[in-house]
Amino acid sequence: MLIFVGDLPKGATEQDLWRLGRLSDGDGRVRVFKKPGPEGQMLRYGLLQVDSDSEARRVMDRLRLARLDGGPLRVRPFVDRHASANERRATDWRERPWQGSERRQGERRSFR
Numbered sequence: 001m002l003i004f005v006g007d008l009p010k011g012a013t014e015q016d017l018w019r020l021g022r023l024s025d026g027d028g029r030v031r032v033f034k035k036p037g038p039e040g041q042m043l044r045y046g047l048l049q050v051d052s053d054s055e056a057r058r059v060m061d062r063l064r065l066a067r068l069d070g071g072p073l074r075v076r077p078f079v080d081r082h083a084s085a086n087e088r089r090a091t092d093w094r095e096r097p098w099q100g101s102e103r104r105q106g107e108r109r110s111f112r
Contacts, residue, residue, distance in 0.1 A: 001049070001056035002078035008032065008044035009069040017046045020066040020073075021059040028055075047078060 005017060014030045023030070028050040037043040050056040056077075063075040 001053050003048040003050065003056060003060055003063070004074075004076050004078040005046040005048065005063060006074035007071060008046055008073070009071060010042075010044070012044055012046070012068055014046070016068060017048060017063075020068065021048060021063055023048070023050070023059065028059075 008017075012032060014032050017030045017032065021030075028048055030046060030048050032044060032046045034042045034044050048059060050059055060075050060077075063073055066073060
């Protein structure tokens with residue numbers, strides 16, 4: 001099971017997550033990622049892969065109570081989302097009538 005750990009502080013390392021989750025050798029893998037945020041700051045998050053679901057639940061409980069550099073961590077099971085699948089929309093979004101004002105002034109496509 002993959003565990004997402006968000007809101008990591010600037011100096012967070014893979015060893016910090018390993019220590020906070022109290023993973024023993026061979027129990028899983030840890031990676032820390034950085035990506036640019038909307039205001040130009042670097043966002044840091046980690047992924048922990050734990051082999052058994054019961055151990056993953058214990059690790060998530062430990063990490064939810066843990067603080068790194070004085071700040072809390074966001075912990076949840078990792079959900080892989082693909083941008084092309086648009087999984088965040090409701091399943092019936094195409095059938096719903098649009099409640100807002102119409103922004104289109106005319107049809108852009110040519111039907112020849």
